[in-house]
Amino acid sequence: MSQAAERLKPQPQSPEHVRMSLAAAMTLGLAEGRFYRNARLGCINLLLTYPGGCKANCAFCGLAREKHTEAYEPRFEKFIRVTWRSWPLEQIIARCQSAPAWVQRVCISMITHPRAKDDTLEICRRVRAATNLPVSLLIAPTMLREEDLLELKAAGADRVGVAIDAATPEIFQNLRGKPVGGPHRWDHYWRIYEKAMAVFGRDMVGVHLIHGLGESERELVEVIDRARALGGGTHLFCFFPEKFSALADTPQPPASGYRRIQLARWLIDHDQARAADMSFDDQGRITDFGVDPAVMEAAIASGQPFMTSGCPGADGQVACNRPFGNEKPGNDLRNYPFALNAEDIALVRQQLVQY
Numbered sequence: 001m002s003q004a005a006e007r008l009k010p011q012p013q014s015p016e017h018v019r020m021s022l023a024a025a026m027t028l029g030l031a032e033g034r035f036y037r038n039a040r041l042g043c044i045n046l047l048l049t050y051p052g053g054c055k056a057n058c059a060f061c062g063l064a065r066e067k068h069t070e071a072y073e074p075r076f077e078k079f080i081r082v083t084w085r086s087w088p089l090e091q092i093i094a095r096c097q098s099a100p101a102w103v104q105r106v107c108i109s110m111i112t113h114p115r116a117k118d119d120t121l122e123i124c125r126r127v128r129a130a131t132n133l134p135v136s137l138l139i140a141p142t143m144l145r146e147e148d149l150l151e152l153k154a155a156g157a158d159r160v161g162v163a164i165d166a167a168t169p170e171i172f173q174n175l176r177g178k179p180v181g182g183p184h185r186w187d188h189y190w191r192i193y194e195k196a197m198a199v200f201g202r203d204m205v206g207v208h209l210i211h212g213l214g215e216s217e218r219e220l221v222e223v224i225d226r227a228r229a230l231g232g233g234t235h236l237f238c239f240f241p242e243k244f245s246a247l248a249d250t251p252q253p254p255a256s257g258y259r260r261i262q263l264a265r266w267l268i269d270h271d272q273a274r275a276a277d278m279s280f281d282d283q284g285r286i287t288d289f290g291v292d293p294a295v296m297e298a299a300i301a302s303g304q305p306f307m308t309s310g311c312p313g314a315d316g317q318v319a320c321n322r323p324f325g326n327e328k329p330g331n332d333l334r335n336y337p338f339a340l341n342a343e344d345i346a347l348v349r350q351q352l353v354q355y
Helices: 003-008 022-027 089-096 118-130 148-154 168-178 186-200 218-227 255-267 293-304 342-352
Strands: 015-021 043-047 080-086 105-109 135-139 157-165 205-211 233-238 286-288
Touching: 003 157, 015 089, 022 043, 022 080, 043 089, 080 089, 089 118, 089 255, 089 293, 105 118, 118 135, 118 148, 135 218, 148 157, 148 186, 157 168, 157 186, 168 186, 186 205, 205 218, 205 255, 218 233, 233 286, 255 293, 255 342, 293 342
Parallel strands: 043 105, 105 135, 135 157, 157 205, 205 233
Antiparallel strands: 015 043, 015 080
């Protein structure tokens, strides 16, 4: 079929279809492949889909509106480095009913689209009615009013995430707001985060934050601390240049700063430190984590601060571990989707002290 004819075909769209990450498709037996170092995905990640895609225009995102200038192009199945193919929702639900035991959660990600809220409600209800898996929602605050959060909880979601992404209002505005033709507002995102806390409860709401968008380590630590002080936690990402984004040519930052941010986040979210306890140099880099050396050593030796941060499963461990969503599989992983071995921890120790 010609490319022109392909574009004229009715395209799958939510709620009857959703995109699913390649890792999730592999886990449910719908795609072939092997996980590096036998990583296992604990959360089935779903993404709403519509002809024309997302209506926002975030500079770091491969789903940005300006990259969707035509009704449909197959390359837009690519997102976060891998294919996110559209699948019938009922087929995914059927596979979830017999998913491997290590699958302990489903996450539905909204995009900025007029139908996103209603379709998310429908998909959430159907997943909860047909499976025993808890459902997290990565919500799109621009499309939501405060009262909508009550509907999302009533539909069966037990947790929500708010992808604030940027550490400061200035960076948020420049990469997600009016300067790039985007609709998002920093204050509204934080307002929805706070209201979500009231609806879903303490420790049931997470903020997504990205290291490497131009902020200092201090600025990112301070916003992680803000999220924790309000009762939630941070799901941390390291910037990776999306092929079809405005920042496609921006290099990924070195691992060293990310390691320090990971350790700071873990200490803050585990209530062992606060930003005010930490020290920074004149470039805003962390020089002291504000905890007893024995506490810091135990955290590093466990390897846990450097594993993927995300929503947990029934066992309390992170289920949404998104294998290799931040980097290509290899020796230098930013978010480890599995427990670190001795060699991994030795590498992390070297990276922590590099400036």
